[in-house]
Amino acid sequence: MTSPVHFELLTQDLGTAGRFGRLYTPHGSLETPAFMPVGTQATVKGLTPDWLTQLGTRMLLGNTYHLALRPGADVVAQLGGLHCFMGWDGPILTDSGGFQAFSLAARNKLTEEGVTFRSHIDGRQLQLTPESAVEIQQKLGADVAMCLDQCPALPASKEEIAKATQRTIRWAQRCRDAHTRADQALFGIVQGGSHADLRAECAERLIEMDFPGYAIGGVSVGESREEVLKALEVTAPFLPANRPRYLMGVGRPQDILAAVVRGIDLFDCVLPTRNGRNASCLTSQGQVKLRNAQYKLDDRPVEEGCPCPTCSRFSRAYLRHLFMANEMLGPILASAHNLAYIHRLMEQVRQAIRDSRLREFVAETLEAIGP
């Protein structure tokens, strides 16, 4: 079966492992490396689809755990699927729900069959298995679904990580077998912590299953920056060049840059919108914390020269006022700027790869925004 999602590798940076490419999906294509904002509950908090498009968003992530609990996968399916439900016509990727079943739900219990847990909303007991994770995601109908994986809480011994990795491989096969939706791709997730041999084995086994894309999992769960980079370095070389590589849950600009250099194509993270809601703005000169008294009379935009809807119309002083007055428009405008910033950063990254000057671009950017 031909995958409905495929990846075209267009240019490789000469000085790094950085890749410029294009990801094709049933809801359109996008250039990579790309950042996906997180629409946890079928909405990127405070922003409409039109606004997201204007900010440069091309692909979104939806959280299966949240959507399965509320409004429920059947409700979404009856309303035409996630794209139709939330009014977003572009590509969407859903995660498997497993990460939240561990991190948000109560009384979660892990077996070979899957994970049982109680909903953090109403206490209902639920089970997520490889098969049900796929079934739910097929109902949601995103362009890309993710395999259910097991991500050990860190720190963990190599033995524990090895066990989780083996289970992840078995679960990937069960997901592969359960997945039937022709207009949706299923990506595999490579686990293995920072152990090269475990990552290599996991990658090899998943590649045998021939997924149309591969994620690198387990890197945002309490690991240090060094361990993340090590995980990337020991994993990326094992992944096929003609498939997209997705680093889950990473969104700090510095971390994105470090990952792009190591050959990553896709990112998602709540950081731009969560920081925005907390009055913290990303700029090409580093963070601007809008609640600071120094901005009380500052009539400059959040970031000078930024063409986003926030910076083209509103001052730091106005945004500070909105946050001090607890006005919704503050989080909205700051989230909008942060997404515009991160999408612009990705555009600059793509251009730098095409110009084979990614290493210089990363060095200049880190010099400006700090390590």
Next chain:
Amino acid sequence: MTSPVHFELLTQDLGTAGRFGRLYTPHGSLETPAFMPVGTQATVKGLTPDWLTQLGTRMLLGNTYHLALRPGADVVAQLGGLHCFMGWDGPILTDSGGFQAFSLAARNKLTEEGVTFRSHIDGRQLQLTPESAVEIQQKLGADVAMCLDQCPALPASKEEIAKATQRTIRWAQRCRDAHTRADQALFGIVQGGSHADLRAECAERLIEMDFPGYAIGGVSVGESREEVLKALEVTAPFLPANRPRYLMGVGRPQDILAAVVRGIDLFDCVLPTRNGRNASCLTSQGQVKLRNAQYKLDDRPVEEGCPCPTCSRFSRAYLRHLFMANEMLGPILASAHNLAYIHRLMEQVRQAIRDSRLREFVAETLEAIGP
């Protein structure tokens, strides 16, 4: 001195006292009858200026009390005035702050000089006098400022209302004397409860002062619908036909219609946005309360045929989900629809006046939305 704000009466409905006109201000003109959304803290909650324009908003109201406390009139002035500060290029009207000094602040004390009160934000003691209300509004720089008036808490005896009315007249003269800003108009406020003789006297005395516009005050503070209509009926006939008439704080569609029929040109109210934030939508078939379980799978828009950004893209089921999940986008989208609805209603009212069929239009509308 010629007023920078003037009113052109274009058409009078033949069957009612309804008027179609145009209000000219330093920031553009607008057709009346018109509704002004309330931007209490220099923002209409959750909506950007661009969005407001798209929804049909032509003129906004800002609350002097809130802005004087936070960020402060001097801050707004230093940042270029309220239009520049909040990024709204159209007309703005500010109230005097008196109403909130009575209703929101603590330990308020009223004398002939003015009202002293403690800020509801930080407990600071402040004084609002006719002179300082004008001074603050001149710093904010709206197109229209309002006189400080005294609005007795109801129920009140006729004697109490008469005293408040006399003081309102004296304060109007002090405001008139204090007002110097050439690019801002100052409107008078007629008090007098539902007593025709008090309203008539107040109107007469204010007209002697030759304000470029007149508000009818004291009608949203605990009065019954009948008393509001009585106040309108005993006041409007005394007001000059060539000046705009503004009914403060009224925004229920049914009440707007009753007031338009009695010759009112301008309205403001938090109702469309406050109701929107509470998941209650205005439609031409009456209210839609989006949290109701009946909308769980309802793929229709809030209002069928409504061209607003909410109805053209999102279903009742999606909006219900947003409210159930406490997502910001719910209040945003519902507020947007409600403003679009109320502006469309005003457009229909204007057309009905031009067609001299206002009475029929009001009857048909009340039949559809209920009394």
